[in-house]
Structures are given as C-alpha cells and as structure tokens.
Amino acid sequence: MLVYAGVLAYAISRQVELAPVVAIVGVFGGMLLLFMLWRRAEDVLAWVLLLLGLGYVLTIVVHPHGVDEAAPLVGAGLLLCAELAVWSCNEHARVRPERRVVVARAVAVAVLVVAGLGVSALVVALAAAPVGGGLGWTLLGALAAVGAIGLTLRLAR
Amino acid sequence: MTHFASPRIVAYAGVAAFALLVGLAVGRVELVALAAPFALAAAVGASLGRDPGVSATLALDRDRALEGEEAVVRVELHAPADVDRVDLLLQVSDELQPTGGNPRSVVVPRERTLELTLPCRRWGAFAVGPLLLRAGDRLGFHRWEGRAGAAQPLRVYPSVETLRSLLEPLETQAFIGNQLSRTKGEGIEFADIRGWLPGDRVRSINWRATARRGELHVNQQHPERNTDVVLFLDTFTDIREGTRGTLDLTVRAAASLAHRYLQRKDRVGIVSFGGYASWLLPSSGTRQLYRIVDSLLQMDIVLSFAVKGIEILPPRTLPPKALVLALTPLLDRRSAGALLDLRARGFDLVVIEVSPLPFVASGGDARARLAYRLWQLSREALRLRYVQAGVPVVEWRDGEALDAVLEEVTAFRRYAKPARA
Numbered sequence: 256m257l258v259y260a261g262v263l264a265y266a267i268s269r270q271v272e273l274a275p276v277v278a279i280v281g282v283f284g285g286m287l288l289l290f291m292l293w294r295r296a297e298d299v300l301a302w303v304l305l306l307l308g309l310g311y312v313l314t315i316v317v318h319p320h321g322v323d324e325a326a327p328l329v330g331a332g333l334l335l336c337a338e339l340a341v342w343s344c345n346e347h348a349r350v351r352p353e354r355r356v357v358v359a360r361a362v363a364v365a366v367l368v369v370a371g372l373g374v375s376a377l378v379v380a381l382a383a384a385p386v387g388g389g390l391g392w393t394l395l396g397a398l399a400a401v402g403a404i405g406l407t408l409r410l411a412r
Numbered sequence: 413m414t415h416f417a418s419p420r421i422v423a424y425a426g427v428a429a430f431a432l433l434v435g436l437a438v439g440r441v442e443l444v445a446l447a448a449p450f451a452l453a454a455a456v457g458a459s460l461g462r463d464p465g466v467s468a469t470l471a472l473d474r475d476r477a478l479e480g481e482e483a484v485v486r487v488e489l490h491a492p493a494d495v496d497r498v499d500l501l502l503q504v505s506d507e508l509q510p511t512g513g514n515p516r517s518v519v520v521p522r523e524r525t526l527e528l529t530l531p532c533r534r535w536g537a538f539a540v541g542p543l544l545l546r547a548g549d550r551l552g553f554h555r556w557e558g559r560a561g562a563a564q565p566l567r568v569y570p571s572v573e574t575l576r577s578l579l580e581p582l583e584t585q586a587f588i589g590n591q592l593s594r595t596k597g598e599g600i601e602f603a604d605i606r607g608w609l610p611g612d613r614v615r616s617i618n619w620r621a622t623a624r625r626g627e628l629h630v631n632q633q634h635p636e637r638n639t640d641v642v643l644f645l646d647t648f649t650d651i652r653e654g655t656r657g658t659l660d661l662t663v664r665a666a667a668s669l670a671h672r673y674l675q676r677k678d679r680v681g682i683v684s685f686g687g688y689a690s691w692l693l694p695s696s697g698t699r700q701l702y703r704i705v706d707s708l709l710q711m712d713i714v715l716s717f718a719v720k721g722i723e724i725l726p727p728r729t730l731p732p733k734a735l736v737l738a739l740t741p742l743l744d745r746r747s748a749g750a751l752l753d754l755r756a757r758g759f760d761l762v763v764i765e766v767s768p769l770p771f772v773a774s775g776g777d778a779r780a781r782l783a784y785r786l787w788q789l790s791r792e793a794l795r796l797r798y799v800q801a802g803v804p805v806v807e808w809r810d811g812e813a814l815d816a817v818l819e820e821v822t823a824f825r826r827y828a829k830p831a832r833a
Contacts, residue, residue, distance in 0.1 A: 297418065297419050297420060298419050300419070300420050300423045301419075301420075301422075301423035301426055301427060304423065304427050304450075305427060305430070308427065308431065308446060311446070312434065312442075312443060312446075315440055315442050315443070316438055316440065319440070322441055322442065323442050326441070326442035326445035326446060327445050327448075327449075329442075329445075329446060330445055330446040330447070330448060330449045330450070331449055333446070333449070333450075334449040334450060334453060337420065337423075337424070338453075338551070341418070341420055341552065342552070345552050349513075349515065350499060350513075350515045350516065350517055351512070351513035351515075351516045351517070352497075352516070352517035353516070353517060353518050353519060355519045356496070356497050356517045356518065356519055359496050359497070359519065359550050360496075360497070360550055360551065360552070363496075363550040363551050364551065367452075367453055367456060367551065368449070370449075370452060371448065371449025371450075371452050371453060372449065374448040374449060374451075374452050375445045375446070375448040375449050376445075377448075378441065378444050378445045378448050379441060379442075379445050382441035382444075393436070396432065396435070396436050396444065397436060399432055399444075399451075400429060400432035400433050400436055403425055403428045403429035403432055403447070403451055403454075404429040404433075406425045406429075406454060406455070406458065
C-alpha cells in the first residue's frame, strides 16, 4: 500500500491541475487493491495496475513536458507494488514459512524489480540517445507490442 | 501433480501490451518504459513453468501410543533439482496437530527429511496422512499440487488411572477368581464353625472346637470366586470444553476399571448405550482387555432421537448377579430410564456420575443463572430417585481421583443395601 501511495503521490504531484482526476482514479485503484488483499483475489491485480497506470499516463498525455525521466521508477514501483500485493495474497497466517523461503522470495522480488528498473531505464536512455527516429523504431515498437499481445493470448489460453 | 499458473503472468503481459500499444499510439516513450518491467516479469514468469517433480514418503514411528505421548512422522522429500518452496499439509485430526505448525513451507534441496512431532492429546483411532504438497517457484508464478504417502493408522489409548481398591459386588459367580465370596464353601479364608455332617472331610475338622464341645465340628471357608462386571457407558451426550469432556472422562474411567477388574481374573463386559448401541460380552483375560480398549477407541456420540431401553441389548450382555457400573453424565432421559430399569430387574447397579458441571458455565444474566439452578435441581431430583431405589450415585469431577469416588460407593454400601423384591 505504501508503494502504491508513493506512485500515486508522484502522479498527482506531476500535474496540479489534473490532481483531482488522478486522485479519484488512484483512490479507486487503491480500494481495488484493498479488496484484492482482503479477498486474496489475485485476478483483480490487472485492474489495480491499469488504474494507477492510467492516472500516471493522464499526466503525461494531457500536458506533455518532454520525457519524464522518472518513468522507469514509476514502472518499477508499479511492479514492486504488484509483487508485494501478490505475496501478501499467497501467504496465509496458518502457514509457517521457513526463514529461507521468505528470504529467497524477497531476494527474487528485489532482483526482478531492479532488473525491470534497468530495462526500463535502458528504454528511456535509448529514446534520449541521438540515434534518430523513423520507421525502424516504430516497427520495432509495433513488433514488441504484437509480441506482448501474442504472449498474453498464449498465456491466457 | 496438478499445475496452476498465477493469473498475474497474464496480467503483466496484458499491462505490458496495453502500455506498448498506447505508447505507440500517442508516441510517448514513458509508456514503453512503464511496459518494460511488466514485459520482463511476464517473460520470467512464462519461463519458470517447469514441474519440480517433488515426491514424498511418510513413515510413522509407531502405530500405538498412550494419551500424552508423542508420535513422530518422518517425511522424506525428493526432487530432481532444488525447489524454492514446498508447502506441506499433513492431513491429521485436530487432536494430533503437529507441533511447529501445520501447514508449513520449506525449501527442498533435492532431498530433505522432516520429522513432525504429533502430541497425542486425546484417545482415539486416527489416520495420519496423506501429505498434501504444493511446490512452487521462487516468485510464485507457478505451483504444482498433489498428495503423497498413504494414510497410516495410529491408535491412541486412554491413560489409565491407578486404582488401589475396587468395588466388591454383592454376589459372585460360580467360577474361580480372586474375589472372596460371601457364601460358605471350599476356600482359604476362614468363615465359620459348624457341626460335623456326613460327607465332611476329615481335614476340615476343627480339633480344638471338637475337644472343647465334645462333638465333631468342622471349619467353613469363603470360596474365592470371580465376578461379572458390566461397564455401562452412557454415550448419548458429551459435554466438552476445549480438549476435555465427559466422554473422555467416561472412556478413561472405563479403561481403568476394565484393566483392574481383568487383572483380578474377573469377567468384564462393556455396553455403550447411546445413539449407536454396541456391546462386548463379558469375558476375562488379556485379549478381552485389548477388545475393550479397541472398542473404547471407537466410542463416539451419535445423535439419535430413537427411544431406547435395555430391551435392545442381548440378554447375555447383562449376566445375572453381574455388577453393573454405569458411567453417565445423567443428561439423557433414555439412559436414566434404562438404569432404573436395570435396578428394577435386580441388577447390582452403581452409578458413577461423570459430572458435566466443570464444562458448563452459568450464564451472566439473572434468567440464565435461574435456568442453571433449575437444571442443577433437576439433576439432584434424578439422583434422589436412584438413591430411593437403593442405587449408590457418586459424582466424579474432572481432576478428582477415581479411587476416592469408588471409596464413596463402598461407604454407601456399608449403610444401605439394595432391597430384594
């Protein structure tokens, strides 16, 4: 919840005029997150991420002020929030995990989030690099999107 | 093992795809930066879907235990490669829940042996196992569930109280035993002197009395005979609080009494009179003790509204001149009526009231307290009915020694004898 609140606070602080809209969307997402934690409903996670992401995207799309260099942190924050929420759902008070199990998962989550942050930062860095734009990059982006959609459909089957 | 994938892999891939599409549409790199961690996580999640192949075997160190002892289950876990998380749930009754938690999560480095200690908190016949397994990857993207090991029986016998003295029956049976009969005949214990009659043995002549009285007198002895004891258990109701209840006390007392009477070479039978009636014909010996204890382990409360009397019992379960020891919480009218019926049929009956009072608290308000008092009064009235019929009724509470209760019955019998019809 703290990570969620942190990301939401950042999104609100980016555009003061959009703050009420972003706050409403974010609060609704927060309520969904609470519901998810309460009911252990992992299925709701996608909506939580989309709502919080939507709040942030609104601040980028409506009044663009160049590239937001904190976007990798937002992405990594969202992933951390999702991983911690799912971890909370997976643990039950009755199950007593060994210390090694807890440490292994904490390390794995940390590595995943740091790797995600790295990849995300690389994307921003590449965008800022003077390699030129054009059809090639657009095609690469489209291919990535198609690949991600294909992976989603395959996993959903 | 059954495979389950976390829905968040799809969620991550969906979020990544959505962000990439919107990013392309609006031409903002921030959206691609948002999508990148989720795309990575989805790829990692999809790549981790390999069956860890965890298997397990269960071994119980014993199949019998006494109440209060501990049994140990050895769980051997095998896997072709290290498994980051395996959740184990040993399917076992609440009375045998292992110390240290059940379920528990462990790491399995190819082979691992766990020893789970099961404290035998209550008597009964239990099944230990099977083991439910849930193996998963480190991030919880995939899990495989299955069961391993066969259920193994564990019999927990009730602890036995030490009894120094036992209740003497009013009448003995015809077979040789350790109980001194009230009748006179061949035996060891001196009973009386009487005048000689034709057929009396020479060795039984009391020469001193003969010399003093001038005619032949012989000694008489009390013969050593056995007795038939029937343990009549009222299993209509059980009042419980936590792990203790009236049925536990009843079973414990029955096991203690059966053990001691059988040691004395008496014949012991058992009648479980409740929603489900069961019985064991009186017999003697170690084998009978095992039979009784095994039947005690099966005792349970079965709810029934059927009107039952002692006529449902086969006549051989209640042999003539048997001492009937009834262990009852005096809560069900059917068992109370059956006991009065037994007394009316001339059985030597003793009622040991397994008191439910320690397990029933009076309510807080005045109406509840009044109901509690009325209930106690109705129990008192029932006790009085037994006493009027010449049946000793003694109350046995949790924590009291059974010996003291039996002593109370002996004292009652010194002053009150059952009337002969």
